[in-house]
Amino acid sequence: MAPKTEGNNTNNKAGFGLDLADASATDNKKKAKSAPKLSPKASKSKKKQKKAKGKKRDAPSSVIPKVVSNRMLRRVGIFSGIPTLLAFLTIPASYFITEQGWVEFPSTVVLFISVTCLGLGLVGVSYGIISASWDEELKGSALGISEFKLNLGRIQERRRVQKEERKRLKEEKAKEEAKAEKASAKAESTSTDTKAETSEEESASS
Numbered sequence: 001m002a003p004k005t006e007g008n009n010t011n012n013k014a015g016f017g018l019d020l021a022d023a024s025a026t027d028n029k030k031k032a033k034s035a036p037k038l039s040p041k042a043s044k045s046k047k048k049q050k051k052a053k054g055k056k057r058d059a060p061s062s063v064i065p066k067v068v069s070n071r072m073l074r075r076v077g078i079f080s081g082i083p084t085l086l087a088f089l090t091i092p093a094s095y096f097i098t099e100q101g102w103v104e105f106p107s108t109v110v111l112f113i114s115v116t117c118l119g120l121g122l123v124g125v126s127y128g129i130i131s132a133s134w135d136e137e138l139k140g141s142a143l144g145i146s147e148f149k150l151n152l153g154r155i156q157e158r159r160r161v162q163k164e165e166r167k168r169l170k171e172e173k174a175k176e177e178a179k180a181e182k183a184s185a186k187a188e189s190t191s192t193d194t195k196a197e198t199s200e201e202e203s204a205s206s
Helices: 002-033 040-058 066-079 081-100 107-130 145-205
Strands: none
Touching: 066 081, 066 107, 081 107, 107 145
16 A cells, blocks of 8 residues: 555646646746836936937927018028029010010020120029028018128128037047057067066076
């Protein structure tokens, strides 16, 4: 009878161990499947990051005020649109005048007038932008000569500052490179000195 009981006990123990192993495996699978829940702080930080990204994207559009941009577009339409329209109307107008027999225009003169009007239209784009008043409260004059001079001076000053900044950065970079070269040269000299000392010591010991 004793051997049977021992066999039954061993079978029960083995079965209990297998059940525990199966239960632990299922628990591990459930833990692996269940995704970690984010804390409220992490979710808030993600929301803040999204808001910051949205603000960064909206920043470039808010550089120029709407009043100033509308003023620039209006002046560009006047100073560039009128010469461009004249350039397109020059050829049919000259053809109509010559057909009526009023005046005969040479083709070279007609082409010259149309090309000059197109050039004035291209120049009018930049002039309309620069001659507009960049201050929200000031409307500026009709021709915008004083505003053109003021804004042109601002642009030149900005370019000068940018050139000086680039030159300063280049000088700093050159200094850093020179320092790095000196440090590498010192390291090489010290390594050669140590090698010479070790060779002398080896020769003396031999």
